[in-house]
């Protein structure tokens with residue numbers, strides 16, 4: 001028993017092939033194999049670089065700074081007036097239009113817009129616009145229906161973007177502009193995808209133009225612009241060639257055709273105290289409703305470097321896939337070609353149950369002293385064979 005197991009174990013099985021000498025199937029087979037090889041070489045290996053190990057877990061830090069002066073409501077506005085928040089984060093707003101309600105005190109007054117969320121006292125009062133509900137809160141109430149010209153100079157403002165990234169898998173660190181850039185150049189350059197792609201200073205008007213937006217419309221209503229910094233790095237080449245690519249989109253484009261909320265705005269207030277005596281000083285505030293262009297700097301990255309593991313896996317996949325041509329050829333050969341039945345007969349050897357039973361009983365051949373390779377027929381006509389080795 002043990003000996004039989006050992007001899008069974010140390011055997012080698014190989015598939016029996018049928019060689020079909022047909023021009024048509026032969027050509028189809030070779031063409032399919034060629035297409036599979038071209039697909040793996042050109043697309044999988046050269047285009048998709050399947051021989052590389054990839055790292056998309058990019059670590060990134062973004063710093064921004066805006067510069068420029070503008071006029072709004074007869075006042076000169078500088079960066080501290082129109083950028084929020086002021087820290088220079090990856091998400092920041094440039095205010096284009098402000099509706100200012102000055103000297104608001106806590107008290108009772110007529111509401112201006114019935115849609116604003118106020119605490120209504122239930123009383124009716126006369127106002128310059130006629131009868132109104134009385135409200136309790138910061139008075140006078142804000143009137144955001146006033147026509148206000150946006151600050152048109154925003155178009156010429158510049159945004160400085162400083163982005164450093166790291167691919168942790170390869171420990172590669174890069175910055176979005178070369179260390180060789182000097183102050184004179186950085187102060188005078190503006191980004192241009194063709195002539196000045198290393199310049200980290202972006203003109204607001206240019207950014208809006210790249211997204212296909214009209215400046216006067218977005219300045220009126222506000223909006224959200226995405227600046228995408230994409231790092232696609234082939235680290236088999238020099239690290240110096242690992243450079244950012246910028247693309248620009250309007251992120252809130254889907255809402256532009258809406259009847260409501262077409263742009264972007266927010267409110268903030270500056271709080272003061274009156275001067276009447278040290279003890280009973282009263283709080284008052286200036287409320288601002290700000291329409292702003294909100295910029296989101298989004299950083300994405302993918303780095304790849306040669307590695308033996310993906311190379312071997314994809315090579316094996318490629319060689320295995322070359323064999324797929326036979327599946328298609330078999331379908332044609334066994335169904336659509338002249339003499340398909342004969343091919344079928346050659347390819348599939350049919351064995352009936354009775355034959356199997358006879359073959360399974362061959363162990364007893366030796367006991368019955370039937371010679372190896374000797375053919376015996378039974379009553380049903382099935383021909384069986386005594387093999388010289390056990391099944």
Ligand SMILES: Nc1ncnc2c1ncn2[C@@H]1O[C@H](COP(=O)(O)OP(=O)(O)OP(=O)(O)O)[C@@H](O)[C@H]1O
Nearest residue numbers: 064065066067068157158159160183186187188201
């Ligand atoms: N939005 C911008 N437009 C044009 N140049 C800018 C802008 N932001 C910064 N810079 C210039 O880029 C360089 C680097 O800016 P950084 O903020 O690191 O230095 P800084 O000397 O503190 O800048 P600042 O001129 O604001 O004092 C500086 O020369 C700065 O003037």
